[in-house]
Amino acid sequence: MLDNPPDAGPFLSVNAIKTEIVRRGSGKPLLFLHPELGIAPAAPVLDTLGVHFAVTAPSLPGYGHTEFPRAWSTVDDLAYFTLDLLDALDLRDVILVGVSLGGWVAAEVATKSCERIAGVVLANPAGIKTGDREHRDMLDIFALGQKDLEAKSFADPRFAAFDPAAATEDEVHVRLRNRETTVLLAWSPYMYNPKLALRLHRIKVPTLVLWGEADRIAPESYGRSYAQRIPGAKFQTIAKAGRFPHIEQPQEFARLVAEFGKSIS
Amino acid sequence: MRVYHFTEQPYPDAWLKDAESLRAILPNKLLDPVVAANLYHEYLDAWQLCDEIGLDIFVNEHHSTSTCLTASANLILGILARTTKKARLLGLGFPIANNSNPLRVAEELAMIDVISRGRLEMGFVKGVPYELHPANSLPVRHTDRFWEAHDLIMKALTYHEGPFSWEGEFFQYRNVNVWPRPYQQPHPPVWISANSVPSARPIALRGHVLGTVMTGYKAKDLFAEYKRAWADSGRKGPVPMDRLCYAGFVGVGNTRDEGRRRGDMVMEYLRTNAIVAEAYKNPAGFIPAKPAAQMIKKTGKMTFLSHDLYAKDGTNLGDFSKADLQCSIDGGLMFTGTPDDVYEQMVDFYETVGGFGHFLMTAQAGRMSYKDTADNITLFAKEVLPRLKDYTKSRAKSWGIPERAVA
Numbered sequence: 001m002l003d004n005p006p007d008a009g010p011f012l013s014v015n016a017i018k019t020e021i022v023r024r025g026s027g028k029p030l031l032f033l034h035p036e037l038g039i040a041p042a043a044p045v046l047d048t049l050g051v052h053f054a055v056t057a058p059s060l061p062g063y064g065h066t067e068f069p070r071a072w073s074t075v076d077d078l079a080y081f082t083l084d085l086l087d088a089l090d091l092r093d094v095i096l097v098g099v100s101l102g103g104w105v106a107a108e109v110a111t112k113s114c115e116r117i118a119g120v121v122l123a124n125p126a127g128i129k130t131g132d133r134e135h136r137d138m139l140d141i142f143a144l145g146q147k148d149l150e151a152k153s154f155a156d157p158r159f160a161a162f163d164p165a166a167a168t169e170d171e172v173h174v175r176l177r178n179r180e181t182t183v184l185l186a187w188s189p190y191m192y193n194p195k196l197a198l199r200l201h202r203i204k205v206p207t208l209v210l211w212g213e214a215d216r217i218a219p220e221s222y223g224r225s226y227a228q229r230i231p232g233a234k235f236q237t238i239a240k241a242g243r244f245p246h247i248e249q250p251q252e253f254a255r256l257v258a259e260f261g262k263s264i265s
Numbered sequence: 266m267r268v269y270h271f272t273e274q275p276y277p278d279a280w281l282k283d284a285e286s287l288r289a290i291l292p293n294k295l296l297d298p299v300v301a302a303n304l305y306h307e308y309l310d311a312w313q314l315c316d317e318i319g320l321d322i323f324v325n326e327h328h329s330t331s332t333c334l335t336a337s338a339n340l341i342l343g344i345l346a347r348t349t350k351k352a353r354l355l356g357l358g359f360p361i362a363n364n365s366n367p368l369r370v371a372e373e374l375a376m377i378d379v380i381s382r383g384r385l386e387m388g389f390v391k392g393v394p395y396e397l398h399p400a401n402s403l404p405v406r407h408t409d410r411f412w413e414a415h416d417l418i419m420k421a422l423t424y425h426e427g428p429f430s431w432e433g434e435f436f437q438y439r440n441v442n443v444w445p446r447p448y449q450q451p452h453p454p455v456w457i458s459a460n461s462v463p464s465a466r467p468i469a470l471r472g473h474v475l476g477t478v479m480t481g482y483k484a485k486d487l488f489a490e491y492k493r494a495w496a497d498s499g500r501k502g503p504v505p506m507d508r509l510c511y512a513g514f515v516g517v518g519n520t521r522d523e524g525r526r527r528g529d530m531v532m533e534y535l536r537t538n539a540i541v542a543e544a545y546k547n548p549a550g551f552i553p554a555k556p557a558a559q560m561i562k563k564t565g566k567m568t569f570l571s572h573d574l575y576a577k578d579g580t581n582l583g584d585f586s587k588a589d590l591q592c593s594i595d596g597g598l599m600f601t602g603t604p605d606d607v608y609e610q611m612v613d614f615y616e617t618v619g620g621f622g623h624f625l626m627t628a629q630a631g632r633m634s635y636k637d638t639a640d641n642i643t644l645f646a647k648e649v650l651p652r653l654k655d656y657t658k659s660r661a662k663s664w665g666i667p668e669r670a671v672a
Contacts, residue, residue: 211592
């Protein structure tokens with residue numbers, strides 16, 4: 001399945017999908033699934049996690065420079081891609097970490113198969129529907145202006161700074177592509193799979209749900225509800241962080257993941 | 266040349282000063298149903314008048330907006346199909362990529378065509394980005410969904426041998442069998458709107474009517490691309506005039522002042538049309554990431570929806586929503602003044618863009634009263650249209666271009 005050897009460069013072929021991938025650090029294997037913002041190779045969290053783990057961080061299909069097959073349209077497709085990636089890299093006893101939309105993907109993966117997974121960390125995950133039909137669980141990020149979106153997503157919106165004039169065309173393109181893929185995956189039903197909540201009991205490995213306290217896109221109660229549906233899952237909050245705690249608190253994020261990793265070994 | 270009267274059926278009482286958005290998020294408590302009923306009746310009366318004075322009728326639809334109370338073009342055309350006798354009934358149109366049920370659209374179109382005894386002009390539009398939220402329509406792959414809906418509707422209207430099944434990427438039906446079938450055979454003329462040059466090509470390849478709306482002199486490039494694609498498609502001879510359409514604004518009066526006063530009232534359309542909350546203007550994926558990134562790098566800003574207007578010589582006249590009357594005249598959007606003025610401006614525009622067979626005339630907008638609207642369209646029909654018809658007929662003849670396409 002894996003067409004090029006892992007050391008051939010930043011791209012791997014996973015089930016014929018050209019995949020951008022970053023590998024960092026050493027230790028137990030950890031697969032990091034980025035949120036809807038994508039992941040840059042220079043992201044500090046890759047280094048802080050790399051102190052404790054052998055980190056593999058793909059750009060999921062449709063994000064960064066990873067291809068997105070025309071026939072694909074759902075988070076389910078990304079979950080099967082992730083299972084293919086685990087097979088392709090022959091990763092075993094992996095700590096599977098996902099943030100926001102990446103947390104949704106991670107939860108879908110773990111409900112399908114935990115064969116290669118030792119533990120799951122979901123940070124501010126999306127993906128389930130908890131409220132009634134007349135209230136959405138999460139603010140509609142597609143209906144927020146950019147400033148508003150940043151203010152509600154981050155404890156400190158400076159972490160969201162992006163200057164299109166200073167960025168390269170490729171950086172602008174990746175940013176738009178990430179958002180376009182997110183729209184495709186999460187437009188409707190908005191940010192959830194109606195079936196996922198009913199399948200979370202299938203996650204049979206130790207699970208930690210992290211929650212950036214300053215998240216004003218989804219409330220903490222959503223994260224707690226998520227954790228309650230996964231047998232034995234723990235819930236922990238991260239201060240001074242919003243929806244993307246790995247960006248705002250990369251040290252604390254890595255510390256909590258490492259602590260979780262130790263606790264299950 | 267055929268000329269169609271158009272109004273969006275606006276509800277101007279809700280246009281509060283400094284409103285963040287006149288669309289999508291404006292609460293409908295700002296609408297008084299009694300006022301709305303009166304407006305609908307007046308707008309319908311003006312279209313009825315068109316039938317009597319030799320004008321055709323153009324209806325569109327928008328959703329969740331105070332700028333346009335036509336939430337269903339088919340409903341309005343359904344009324345006019347029965348109450349009018351001669352006018353062509355153009356819907357331009359039906360945002361079929363935003364409609365979850367294109368089969369229902371096909372049924373309604375067939376009904377309108379039959380009730381009107383074959384007067385339907387059937388227009389499909391991709392729609393404006395700010396209606397994707399109200400329609401819950403996925404912005405990504407929107408164009409693909411548009412063409413699949415188009416193909417399904419066309420087959421539904423032209424296949425007469427009992428049910429067929431449709432298992433497409435976006436739509437699935439087990440039993441497509443439309444009753445009635447259309448009055449016009451094989452189907453009513455098809456129009457598709459386009460405001461960018463590349464969008465003209467797929468319309469020409471299918472031989473449909475190209476509707477350009479508020480493009481000003483850019484219409485010349487769209488028509489040129491249409492003609493190239495028409496030739497590339499293997500069709501013989503020049504593009505018939507009735508394949509090309511331009512939509513602009515008209516304010517005509519007995520005096521220049523009166524005409525320009527009406528023109529200025531019609532401008533209210535431009536001033537209000539694009540007042541939309543930021544997040545609704547550019548839904549991610551509606552414009553694919555690659556061209557969007559190029560546009561952003563050009564402007565240095567993350568928004569990229571452009572309404573710039575250009576003069577005949579190519580000078581950029583700025584955003585049309587901020588244009589004054591003279592600017593909109595210079596940009597080829599507005600034809601206004603006395604009947605002579607309007608005729609001369611239109612002939613000049615017609616020559617500059619290389620001719621067209623349909624003119625869609627926004628002759629009512631904002632708070633323009635029924636009386637002003639009726640005078641506006643009546644003066645146009647009596648004092649401008651006959652000359653314009655003579656002129657464009659002789660011009661098409663001199664170019665060796667047929668006026669009508671033969672089905």
